[in-house]
Amino acid sequence: xxxxxxxxxxxxxxxxxxxxxxxxxxxxxxxxxxxxxxxxxxxxxxxxxxxxxxxxxxxxxxxxxxxxxxxxxxxxxxxxxxxxxxxxxxxxxxxxxxxxxxxxxxxxxxxxxxxxxxxxxxxxxxxxxxxxxxxxxxxxxxxxxxxxxxxxxxxxxxxxxxxxxxxxxxxxxxxxxxxxxxxxxxxxxxxxxxxxxxxxxxxxxxxxxxxxxxxxxxxxxxxxxxxxxxxxxxxxxxxxxxxxxxxxxxxxxxxxxxxxxxxxxxxxxxxxxxxxxxxxxxxxxxxxxxxxxxxxxxxxxxxxxxxxxxxxxxxxxxxxxxxxxxxxxxxxxxxxxxxxxxxxx
Numbered sequence: 001x002x003x004x005x006x007x008x009x010x011x012x013x014x015x016x017x018x019x020x021x022x023x024x025x026x027x028x029x030x031x032x033x034x035x036x037x038x039x040x041x042x043x044x045x046x047x048x049x050x051x052x053x054x055x056x057x058x059x060x061x062x063x064x065x066x067x068x069x070x071x072x073x074x075x076x077x078x079x080x081x082x083x084x085x086x087x088x089x090x091x092x093x094x095x096x097x098x099x100x101x102x103x104x105x106x107x108x109x110x111x112x113x114x115x116x117x118x119x120x121x122x123x124x125x126x127x128x129x130x131x132x133x134x135x136x137x138x139x140x141x142x143x144x145x146x147x148x149x150x151x152x153x154x155x156x157x158x159x160x161x162x163x164x165x166x167x168x169x170x171x172x173x174x175x176x177x178x179x180x181x182x183x184x185x186x187x188x189x190x191x192x193x194x195x196x197x198x199x200x201x202x203x204x205x206x207x208x209x210x211x212x213x214x215x216x217x218x219x220x221x222x223x224x225x226x227x228x229x230x231x232x233x234x235x236x237x238x239x240x241x242x243x244x245x246x247x248x249x250x251x252x253x254x255x256x257x258x259x260x261x262x263x264x265x266x267x268x269x270x271x272x273x274x275x276x277x278x279x280x281x282x283x284x285x286x287x288x289x290x291x292x293x294x295x296x297x298x299x300x301x302x303x304x305x306x307x308x309x310x311x312x313x314x315x316x317x318x319x320x321x322x323x324x325x326x327x328x329x330x331x332x333x334x335x336x337x338x339x340x341x342x343x344x345x
Contacts (some may be wrong), residue, residue, distance in 0.1 A: 006136030012037075012177070013182040015134040018088075022129040022237070023146035023171040024031050026230055026339045029134050031182035032081035039069030039135050039144055041173040043232065055243065063224075065232040067144055067170035069133070075154060075187035075273060075293045077160040083109065083344055084165050086335055089130055089152035089218055090115035091239060096343040099287045106279045106287045107342055110316040112326075116148060116220075116239050121345050130237070133168070136180050143178070146171025148237050150222045154273075154293065157213035157249075162190040162273045169224045172233050177224045187277050187289050192288075194265070194274040198247070205270045212315065213249040214271060216293060218333060244322035244332040246295060252314040257304030269295040271318070276315040280340045295322040 014037060015029025044063040052058050087094055090155035092114025099106040120127045129182055133144040147170040156162040196215065220239040228235045246269065250257075258268065274290040298320040306314040322332040 003026075004345045005259050009019050009138060011136075011138050013134075013136045013261060014081075015028065015180055016084045017132040017134070018084055018128040019132055019145065020126045023233075025143055025145045027178075029132065030080040030084065030123070031180070031184060032079050033076075033184050034071055036072045036074040037069060037135060039071075039133065039142065039168075039173070040067075040290045041142075041144075042066045043301055054123045062072050063232060064173070064227065066167065067147075067173050067233075068168065068224075069170070070133075070145065070165060070167045071133075072163060072165040072199040075164045075291065076185055076189040077273070077275065077289045078185040078187035078277075078279075078339045080341055080344070082164065083111075083337060083339075083341070084131060085110050085149065085152070085164070087119070087128070087344055088116070088338070089149040089166065090114065090219065090333070090335065092119050092219070094119070094344050096121065101336065103286050106338045107339065108287075109337050109339075109341075109344060113242065113331045113333065113342075121325075121343060127344050130171075131168075133170070134176070134178065134180055141176050141178055141180065142173055143176045144168075144170045144173045146234075146237065148220070148222055148239070150220055150224070152218045153214035153215065154191050155213070156190075156195050156273070158192050160192055162195065163194070169222050169234075169237060171283065172238065181256070187275055190273040190291070194272075194276055196274070198270045198272075199267050201216045201268065201292055203264070203270060204267065206270055209250070211250045213247075215247040216271070216295075217245050217332075219245075242332070244295070246298065246320040248318040248320070250316055250318060252304070252306040252316045255304070257300060257302075257316065257318055261300040261303045262299075264299060267292075267298045267300070267320070269298050269322075279338065287338050290338050294336070295320070295332070296334075297330075297332065298322050299324065 016027040017026040092112035200206040271293040
């Protein structure tokens with residue numbers, strides 16, 4: 001009898017796999033510890049309006065099917081699932097390399113922006129078109145396929161963990177009899193004590209600044225209603241204009257931000273989120289699990305003027321637009337991680 005049993009949220013898992021063909025499920029996912037999820041499949045109902053000799057509708061049909069969901073988690077650079085999400089959200093190629101030649105099992109990975117289609121890690125590697133997301137909701141498992149990230153957000157504030165969230169759109173979903181076996185990283189996620197914020201006139205000339213919070217958002221503006229006659233599912237899921245924004249809260253003590261806003265000065269920003277935990281098999285003092293966000297060309301959208309509402313410490317909320325240039329090597333945002341995975345092919 002429906003409703004007579006009990007399923008509990010703590011018994012849930014989420015796994016992420018990369019698809020080489022859009023909407024074709026890939027098994028053996030990498031699992032991630034998460035805080036919340038909202039993956040769902042919905043269909044639009046249409047009551048057919050006819051004159052039928054009564055006040056009532058007597059026929060209905062089901063129309064478009066929509067697959068969407070959000071996922072919120074703590075930022076853990078050691079998690080392969082998080083790297084898959086970052087790679088898909090940025091949509092470009094990945095460059096992986098050993099950090100040093102003297103210590104094994106330490107690698108860096110540069111995630112570049114792209115079109116979500118041409119993102120093979122090497123010239124001979126297959127491009128990744130989308131993600132398969134397997135969601136175990138308390139013991140009942142669904143496969144969500146053809147998933148792409150509409151918006152990726154990374155944020156942190158004093159006194160808390162660094163978090164990441166992904167809002168996704170997919171092609172289809174179905175119940176599966178699969179029984180996921182989840183394996184998680186032993187590395188503790190990043191927290192606010194491992195965050196460093198740097199600004200300057202270029203990424204090669206940066207100085208550390210003190211801030212109280214940041215929120216980076218990468219919006220891909222997916223065209224989520226590209227359907228064809230004969231199917232209620234979307235046929236394609238192309239990304240449209242990319243928008244990269246950064247919000248920062250900072251104590252107010254100078255007019256530096258105000259001056260930059262008025263002068264329309266370009267700023268370069270680097271945010272480092274470090275776990276302070278040495279990568280597996282490395283020796284003492286070797287590389288740690290971390291994530292670095294590079295924003296080489298930012299403009300302030302806010303004037304940096306604080307509001308006085310009491311005797312408290314004055315603070316200002318800064319909003320930056322990160323934009324690119326019309327060159328083949330330019331980018332509005334780039335993310336680099338360090339961990340013990342050799343590559344993300």
